[in-house]
Amino acid sequence: MPKRPKAQAVQPEPAPQSSSEEEQDEQPLGEELDLSSEEEFADDEGASEEGEEEEQSEDDDEAAAEDGADEDIRQAIAEYYQAASEQRRPADATGNGVPAETSGREHESSGRPLDPGSDSSEDERPSRNTIGDVPLVWYKDEDHIGYDAQGAKIGKSQRGDKLEQLLARNDSRKALRTIYDAYNDEDIVLSKEELRMIMRIRKGQFPHVEVNPYEPYLDYFSGDVDPTPIINAPEPKRRFIPSKHEEAKIVKLVRAIRKGWIKTGKAKRAQQQQPQVYLLWGDDDQADSAKTGSHLTYIPPAKPKLPGHEESYNPPKEYVPTEEEKAGWELLPPEERPGYVPQAFECLRHVPLYANFIKERFERCLDLYLCPRVRKKRMFIDPKTLVPKLPKPQDLQPFPQTLALRFSGHTSRVRCIAPHPSGQWLASGSDDGTVRLWEVATGRCSAKWTLGEPIMSVGWCPNAALQLLGAAVGKRLVLLLSGLGGEEVEAAARAACKVPAAAAAGGEQQQQQLARWESRPDGGLELHTQHPVRQITWHARGDYFASVAPTGATQAVLVHQLSRHSTQNPFRKNRGRVQRVAFHPLKPFFFVATQNAVRIYNLAKQALAKKLLGGSGVISAMAVHPSGDHVIVGSEDKRLAWYDLDLSTSPYKALRYHSYAVRGAAFHSTYPLFASSSDDGTAHVFHGRVYADLMTNPLIVPVKILRGHKVVDSAGVLDCAFHPTQPWLFTAGADGDVLLFCN
């Protein structure tokens, strides 16, 4: 009977549908399968006959004692146990689960029913010895074989000598079935069932008779389409498209093959057949070139200088410096002295320890590991090419450049300025409660009105026949007679500002709530509103003017008519806090800037025409281009945004040049200029050319930063305004001065 290892012994005897792959490979055809199965069945029959024979022999125990088969059995049992002890000892040092049935019968101490049909390790009887997988030789000279679970020594059993054993074997009927377990130092008597199992294993059959290798085959994955599938998801797209990952991998491989880094076919075979040799004493260069094959940017480390004649322990005379030379070196500064001075010695024994050895090694190591070994790829881009092509500021003159005049007089921060439409005068309002009128050409303060509260806004009435100056003071709107016109103008202005008694006293209740019109003793006009007014702005014709009271909620925006002395509230509801308003210079449109958006209303249709989206900051300034098609909006997030109304509701350009909140913004009425002023104490001037051609976008070029104001209490330049005819900029500062910058 051929000896087979246990793993192969599990091979089923009929084996036509065995799971063993070897047999499946060997039986590719159905016919052969059938034939072999018949043969196997024949074998099976033979086996069963043998089993019957065994049963018969075991029935008459005594008679079969001398049977030749018994020798076979003993030998098989011995082999089996040897193999079993070798394999199972690591687990729990049990001999086998199967013989435990018999040993369990003999040793009642284990006290555990064992399932004879199972060979699972769970059913195995625990061994009484606990020494583990150690060579038993260690206990050879001891009087115990090991320790039990409680830690008590297990004494060696008193086994007789060889003669006694022989006699006992001859005496006992079970001697043939008895084997010795050296680990536990005990004899184990195998039952007949176990013997049969062993015989089946030796024949290459299943150990247990009841194992049915032909269980009905349950097909988990079949080609049949289930009408009611468990998962009805459609096939994902990735099943049908080539994998990009694989493609990238293939590209890599193709590239490597093309470059010759990977060899295939004939070349690979040729390479494999070449002997793998390398130059033992080869230069480092070859190793480096090998590295560069896969690592293109590799920089080989700097090589140390090879020793030459001067490093010899006994160099030729010409290398050894003379005393004069040494003296000369001594005079040199340390960094210019030669690092190594050759010395001559009689023999190697006289050579002293090299003093710089450690230092040089250390430096070499530093050099090797600190020096970058990979060449960095750097893009050489001319920074000029990245800058957008903009004309030079010099070519965009004129624009305000130099500080020309300083209008000094206000004692507190100047909040607002308004140049007279003729360009001869400038009005300014300050926190000191005064409105001042300046002559632009000389810088002289020619008039001053004290209004008590901080002036939030000033604005000239565009009607030249009246020469009125409007100012927003506290909850009042004040129209002042500037006195700049002649007598007729003065008279006309007085007449315009004279509120009829009926209008002052009576009127609708509604109007009373909005604003109360009153004449001033000096001939001007005063409007008392419900809320603090922040801005006054005039319509281009000079009859209407609008006021903004941010805290006014529903009465935030009021539009006043000078000729009728009437006030109306055009917006029942304002979406957000209104910051600024402006009239369109040409068309009946009205711009309302709330904290984060600018809404443009069509006054003729009484409808919202457009909404410009703001940025993150609160809108603090707004100016409308003289053409009315462009708006600049300054916000407290340091941004000045240019909106092209024909283009989009988002900014055409956002100019972030200020370092603090933007306070004022202004367009020039004739020159292509606009400016912004900020709390950082500067005013920025931009060239903003607008083309009549609809296809060309506006050209915006920052041209100048104007400095001159001091930052007081973190407030810088609070307002800016252009001269109506000259390319000059007025700026109002928190330091109480108004500056004029001219070209």
Add this chain to the structure above:
Amino acid sequence: MAETQVLVRFTTRLPPELQVPATEVAVPASLKRYGLSQIINHLLALDPARPFDFIIDGELLRKSLQAHLLAHDISPELVVEVEYVPAVVPPEPKSALPQDDWVTAVAAVASGNSLASGAADGVVRLWSSLGDCVLEFTAHKLGVNALASVAAAAGQQQQQQQQQQPSLLLSAGKDHAVRLWQVSAGSSMQQQQHAGKASSSSSSSSSSSHAHCAVVYKGHKEAVQAVVVSPAADMCCSGGWDGQLLLWRTGQHVLDEAANGSTPDDAEDAAAAAGTRKKRKVAAAAAANGTAAAAAAPVQLEAVAALPGHVHCVSALSWTEGGTIYSGGWDHSVRRYDVESRTNTDTYNGSKAIYAVAAPAAADGSSSSSSSIVAFGGADRVLRIWDTRSVKGEGLAVKAYNAHEGWISSIAWRPGNAYQLATAGHDGAVKVWDVRSGVPLGSLAQHDRKVLCVGWWGAQQLVSGGADCKLQLYDMP
């Protein structure tokens, strides 16, 4: 090493006793005007020595001879013609007259040896040569922008001096008005006027010093920035913020015609229409004085003509011999007008607003032709000299000198001199220039704030007024 020598020939237009022989002289090239002046003095054997200035090709020598020749690309191997003139002594500050308000205009009154100054509060004051205020009257409601003195016509001059006729003064103000004033400052009453200065707000109360508004020029709709009188003293021209350049008739003959032609009723109406209380008060006071001229109410005159061209404020004017008006404005242009044809004959277009324009009235007394040279400045630090004789198409011959640290507010040409002019700047400096040199002859920093006006009182005295409420006088022999 031998010094470079330059052959020069000295020429001059001075009288014969100051002329050197017209021979070529080799002088060291490193000589400056001091060295050359020593040579001339040596050649003429002058005692005491007189300083001279030297002109090479119409340019004053301010560097060494060599540097000058190099800079002007003149070959040092040729004979260099050097003209010498007596050196100009820089002006000396004389006295300062304190004022109540900013001094915005000065003008020498043609007759009567007095000086008129206009202030930003609308008051015009007359000063005697001794530095006393002889007359003070409110000419304008807002501020005086310009003053111009109307010289008596040649025929009337004798008569005027004999009869102690009042001199005529034109004033332009921010209240849109141009007015012609008859001012008479009695020299005999100077002391009295001086003594009662504190209470002299109604200056007309003094018996002989009075001012009377004789003519009101109606036409400007905005502030009038400049007014100028023709050399013949029969016309005047004004320009203002409405962009108009208007020509008016002026002078004694206008008053005479009005006195002959107008009836008392008209005068009453005119007085009633004239409006302001101040003027009425002046008129009434003048009437109380009993002089025939003062009794007449202001004559209202319309413009003779308007000169087209300027589109923005006309800020400066200058009228020269030969009927040429130069005007400068905020539209960055300097225009040359021919009064006869009333056309704009030439235009210089710059890039800055023009505040001041000045042209020499006549070149060295020869009143044959109009001056072709005009100096102007403005919202800029640069004094520009434009030679209008340049041929069209070749570009304008404009010289630019860096004159001031601020805007140039006023320019005044020295009377009787074709080359010298004074400029005033917002940097507080008054400078005297020779147009042949880029270096000022003298720089005067008597004002500590903006200087707003500069003028000549005769040919020997310079006057400037500014934002520091000071009228400063300078001597310039």
